Amino acid sequence: MDTTSIEQMIKDGLPDAVVKVTGDDGVHFEAHVVSPAFSGKSTLQRHRMVYATLGKYMGHEIHALGLHTATPEENA
Secondary structure: OOHHHHHHHHHHHOOOOEEEEEOOOOOEEEEEEEOHHHOOOOHHHHHHHHHHHHHHHEOOOEOEEEEEEEOHHHHO
């Protein structure tokens, strides 16, 4: 799994999101996701939204994913 593939999966699931994924070893990644869809959501709800975009890859091809989520207003 590579960072570009993960970014695309997140963007496919959250089309309004701005996504940046980093990771050097192919199984551990960090993602910064900014989306208006996060408005009014708790951190846990936001993370679940991102995990849902990655489906079966979480815990398998993607061993670990550190998440930083924000709305556009919070990211400004």
